[in-house]
Amino acid sequence: MELAKDDFAVTHKNEAIIHKTIKKVGEDIDTLKMNTAIAQLMTMVNEFYANGCTKGDLEYLCMLLSPFAPHIAEEMWEQLGFAAKHGKMAMQMPWPQFDEAKTVDAEREMAVQVNGKLRSTIIVPADADEETVCSSSRPSSSRTRSST
Amino acid sequence: MRYDFAAIEKKWQDRWEVSKPYAAITGDPRPKFYGLIEFPYPSGAGLHVGHPRPFTAIDIVTRKKRMEGYNVLFPIGFDAFGLPTENYAIKNHIHPAIVTKQNIENFTRQLKMLGYGFDWDRVVDTTDPTYYKWTQWIFLQMFKNGLAYKTTMPINWCPSCKVGLANEEVVEGVCERCGTPVVRKEKSQWMLRITKYADRLIDDLDDLDYIERVKVQQKNWIGRSTGCEVTFKTNTPDEITVFTTRADTLFGVTYMVISPEHPLLKKWQDRIANWDEVAAYQEAAARKSDFERGELNKDKTGVKLEGIEVINPATQEVVPMFVSDYVLMGYGTGIVMGVPGHDQRDWEFATKFGLPIIEVVSGGDITKEAFVSKDENAVMVNSGFLNGMTVKEAIPAMKAYAVEQGWGREKVNFKLRDWVFTRQRYWGEPIPLVNCEKCGWVPIPESELPLVLPQVESYEPTDDGESPLSKMTDWVNTTCPCCGGPAKRETDTMPNWAGSCWYFLRYMDPHNDSAPVSHEAEDYWGPVDWYNGGMEHTTLHLLYSRFWHKFLYDIGVVHTKEPYAKRTSHGMILGRNPHYVGPRSRCPSPSATSSTPTTSSRPTAPTRCACISCSSATSRRPPPGPTRPSRAPSASWTAAGT
Numbered sequence: 001m002e003l004a005k006d007d008f009a010v011t012h013k014n015e016a017i018i019h020k021t022i023k024k025v026g027e028d029i030d031t032l033k034m035n036t037a038i039a040q041l042m043t044m045v046n047e048f049y050a051n052g053c054t055k056g057d058l059e060y061l062c063m064l065l066s067p068f069a070p071h072i073a074e075e076m077w078e079q080l081g082f083a084a085k086h087g088k089m090a091m092q093m094p095w096p097q098f099d100e101a102k103t104v105d106a107e108r109e110m111a112v113q114v115n116g117k118l119r120s121t122i123i124v125p126a127d128a129d130e131e132t133v134c135s136s137s138r139p140s141s142s143r144t145r146s147s148t
Numbered sequence: 149m150r151y152d153f154a155a156i157e158k159k160w161q162d163r164w165e166v167s168k169p170y171a172a173i174t175g176d177p178r179p180k181f182y183g184l185i186e187f188p189y190p191s192g193a194g195l196h197v198g199h200p201r202p203f204t205a206i207d208i209v210t211r212k213k214r215m216e217g218y219n220v221l222f223p224i225g226f227d228a229f230g231l232p233t234e235n236y237a238i239k240n241h242i243h244p245a246i247v248t249k250q251n252i253e254n255f256t257r258q259l260k261m262l263g264y265g266f267d268w269d270r271v272v273d274t275t276d277p278t279y280y281k282w283t284q285w286i287f288l289q290m291f292k293n294g295l296a297y298k299t300t301m302p303i304n305w306c307p308s309c310k311v312g313l314a315n316e317e318v319v320e321g322v323c324e325r326c327g328t329p330v331v332r333k334e335k336s337q338w339m340l341r342i343t344k345y346a347d348r349l350i351d352d353l354d355d356l357d358y359i360e361r362v363k364v365q366q367k368n369w370i371g372r373s374t375g376c377e378v379t380f381k382t383n384t385p386d387e388i389t390v391f392t393t394r395a396d397t398l399f400g401v402t403y404m405v406i407s408p409e410h411p412l413l414k415k416w417q418d419r420i421a422n423w424d425e426v427a428a429y430q431e432a433a434a435r436k437s438d439f440e441r442g443e444l445n446k447d448k449t450g451v452k453l454e455g456i457e458v459i460n461p462a463t464q465e466v467v468p469m470f471v472s473d474y475v476l477m478g479y480g481t482g483i484v485m486g487v488p489g490h491d492q493r494d495w496e497f498a499t500k501f502g503l504p505i506i507e508v509v510s511g512g513d514i515t516k517e518a519f520v521s522k523d524e525n526a527v528m529v530n531s532g533f534l535n536g537m538t539v540k541e542a543i544p545a546m547k548a549y550a551v552e553q554g555w556g557r558e559k560v561n562f563k564l565r566d567w568v569f570t571r572q573r574y575w576g577e578p579i580p581l582v583n584c585e586k587c588g589w590v591p592i593p594e595s596e597l598p599l600v601l602p603q604v605e606s607y608e609p610t611d612d613g614e615s616p617l618s619k620m621t622d623w624v625n626t627t628c629p630c631c632g633g634p635a636k637r638e639t640d641t642m643p644n645w646a647g648s649c650w651y652f653l654r655y656m657d658p659h660n661d662s663a664p665v666s667h668e669a670e671d672y673w674g675p676v677d678w679y680n681g682g683m684e685h686t687t688l689h690l691l692y693s694r695f696w697h698k699f700l701y702d703i704g705v706v707h708t709k710e711p712y713a714k715r716t717s718h719g720m721i722l723g724r725n726p727h728y729v730g731p732r733s734r735c736p737s738p739s740a741t742s743s744t745p746t747t748s749s750r751p752t753a754p755t756r757c758a759c760i761s762c763s764s765a766t767s768r769r770p771p772p773g774p775t776r777p778s779r780a781p782s783a784s785w786t787a788a789g790t
Contacts, residue, residue, distance in 0.1 A: 066211060067207075072153075091214065094217065095212060
């Protein structure tokens with residue numbers, strides 16, 4: 001919580017994982033698959049660590065965590081200032097909505113193989129065409145990571 | 149950051165206690181959602197892992213529903229009548245009501261510690277007279293509508309424990325608790341006519357969102373089969389009737405079997421040359437439970453009735469008759485026709501007794517096992533006019549022929565038995581009826597409900613198996629509400645399944661003192677949207693409460709035919725927990741019985757979910773598995789329990 005930036009906006013990089021998580025947790029609760037819902041929340045938190053996060057990102061975490069762990073969710077909610085901001089407990093907030101379009105990753109990781117051997121992986125925009133992908137895969141590309 | 153859960157959880161629990169974010173509001177304009185869990189039996193041991201598992205699932209679901217804008221009802225209560233509390237009270241000379249109160253306080257404290265989103269202003273306690281007033285009221289409506297009747301039936305009786313035992317409490321002929329040989333004892337019992345609802349309990353499942361295995365188990369338990377009753381002539385003046393779903397195999401009948409309890413045996417005593425042998429067999433059979441005779445009966449036994457002959461109406465051939473305990477008096481007519489070629493039990497019996505095995509359906513090898521297929525390749529042979537037909541064609545053809553000949557008629561049969569609804573115990577709802585010599589059984593006026601349990605000196609049952617209430621002369625002797633003459637109160641109490649049959653309705657309107665539930669509240673909240681609970685309740689509580697609900701629908705108390713729109717079920721948590729108590733060392737304290745009593749026949753002791761009535765009722769549970777053999781339903785719930 002201390003790591004979160006004091007910003008109520010959602011971090012752009014975290015948008016996809018948040019929307020994916022809203023979708024997945026909601027569906028899993030309806031089918032009593034609590035284990036995979038929790039796993040998804042953990043995945044989201046890991047991305048928050050990797051990408052950095054704002055209070056705005058954690059607002060979603062509190063709401064999504066609330067059905068499973070209401071005590072800690074409310075405590076975080078209050079300490080982050082959302083109780084004061086909304087005048088409500090997290091459990092009293094409307095269940096977050098997801099945007100199907102935003103559940104799609106902005107970027108994809110692709111493997112680059114030469115003669116069947118993995119040479120490197122590249123990260124390209126999810127909607128990149130073939131030409132873009134091919135040019136990104138050349139060694140000169142600045143986005144190439146060498147595989148180990 | 150350090151998370152001081154002890155302080156933080158307490159802080160929020162205290163706030164929720166005051167601000168009541170879980171309060172359900174009857175009549176609120178938001179859409180309603182009613183999530184239900186099976187309310188616990190408040191044992192002395194407190195919560196165990198079997199409680200939070202199902203509770204948490206619906207807690208999560210209802211919390212999300214609240215955030216989605218629903219007006220949520222997620223209630224909690226206590227199913228508190230039962231044997232463990234009574235046994236604890238006997239041992240420690242404390243009134244069961246006091247023990248119950250203490251246990252409920254402990255359960256409440258623990259449930260609040262877990263932070264569940266229950267509406268604590270709607271708590272029900274089945275032992276509270278303001279609650280069981282309405283349990284008694286519903287029973288009276290059933291009595292007035294002819295669904296409650298008294299009859300005498302044999303039960304398993306432990307002369308040492310002085311208590312009726314369920315079939316599952318009898319292990320190899322001895323009492324599971326103390327090892328004393330169990331006897332069969334005739335006892336007069338109140339029964340509920342659940343069989344009258346058998347068709348509806350099956351047919352209405354179709355529209356419900358229940359997981360499939362629950363539907364299948366209920367259907368198998370009710371066991372509806374459409375078949376044919378066939379009358380056989382004998383060499384006595386008596387005709388006998390059997391029920392069969394396989395009229396097509398009538399040409400393959402090579403013997404008949406009669407149940408050891410069948411009254412014809414006594415009538416035929418003079419005609420049966422080997423009567424002593426038959427009588428000895430009857431006596432031995434009486435010592436076995438139905439369960440042992442049915443499910444566990446691997447080695448077929450029986451005695452031929454010397455001097456009795458039966459004439460097959462299809463062939464006019466004479467076949468012998470046997471008495472065998474694999475035929476139960478309670479199912480069908482208590483007599484079956486033996487078709488060893490096409491029924492595996494009959495095949496085993498015929499093989500053991502050297503009886504002819506005739507093939508009347510081709511396609512299998514009846515020298516190795518019975519051929520039971522009914523598919524297109526199963527074709528009739530050695531069967532007169534049926535020859536060449538498939539089994540599917542031959543069943544109706546034979547039925548039509550039997551009807552035309554006057555010795556058969558179509559018949560629907562059920563495995564389901566009426567429900568034994570009395571226990572000779574103190575800690576249960578008193579049955580609000582009095583017996584008048586002139587007027588018979590008469591309900592007490594509804595204005596006198598609740599009929600409150602009287603204070604007694606001792607909670608122990610009497611030597612002759614009567615309820616401790618029977619010693620309360622002042623309470624027992626009363627006047628008949630009908631003629632004003634002397635009358636006696638019923639001293640048996642209801643089984644601990646009673647209170648849970650309608651508790652979900654009481655949650656909708658828990659403080660109503662003029663009806664079990666108001667129409668307004670029931671219209672708003674009913675039916676339960678999602679009921680999550682244990683598979684072990686499928687053929688007991690879940691079926692019983694559907695039955696009561698249908699009756700309440702018929703008399704206009706509720707507006708839906710079914711109580712629960714959706715049912716999900718978790719399995720039981722397997723493995724021995726720290727509270728495990730072996731079957732022969734079962735301690736009668738509440739702490740020992742809530743979680744794990746089990747029968748020695750099961751290799752792994754399931755950690756009992758202590759939901760509805762589990763504690764004292766584990767023993768009345770049906771055997772596991774989705775199906776039961778057709779001729780010997782395990783009569784677990786017809787056996788009088790404690």
